Amino acid sequence: MTDPLGLGRHSSDVAPTLLGAILEAPCGIGRIVEVEAYGGADDPASHAFRGATPRSQIMFGPAGRLYVYLIYGMHHCANVVTGADGDGQAVLIRGIEPLVGIEAMRNNRPKARRDRDLANGPGKLCAALGIGRAHDGLDLLDTASSVRLRPGEPVDPDLVVTSSRIGISVAQEFPWRWYVRGYA
DNA sequence: CCGCCGATCTTT
């Protein structure tokens, strides 16, 4: 399988390049506007930090697969595996701009008052797009998959903001969060 | 707008 997205590198190199990419899922399609990098042995905040476990094993597989996990017992988070095989690298998708399937997303996110709140968070976008544990491990570059990733319009570098990651208690100094100005 | 807190359950 070819790699049109330039994966197979450290997550902190890949993450900013995924801004603008298009995520296609069962309930809709969106443009990625916020991401975070999670590394391997070098990143105490990563699920891959202590080596592969039943939950994190997919992070150690080939690049281009989807890693989905349950957080706080009720929300899902979706990641793109980016490392070389056995490396343990992933990019958390933290926000998308809804493009197609707005009505379905509204149904999936009844609490969202405004459309801009439909998918501006890692748990929110999984709910909006209908992504769950059932999709863990599938190949995002395979056109037959129910969740797919493809290149989009490149984002103007002047619009990309870098910051520290959200919601972690260790390695807070890593500047591994990127978002498109105006979307986070 | 901001901060606090509870929900809910898997993983280690």
Place this chain on the structure above:
DNA sequence: AAGATCGGCGGG
């Protein structure tokens, strides 16, 4: 026992 979150609530 903590967690890569979300949303409701109360105060300023």
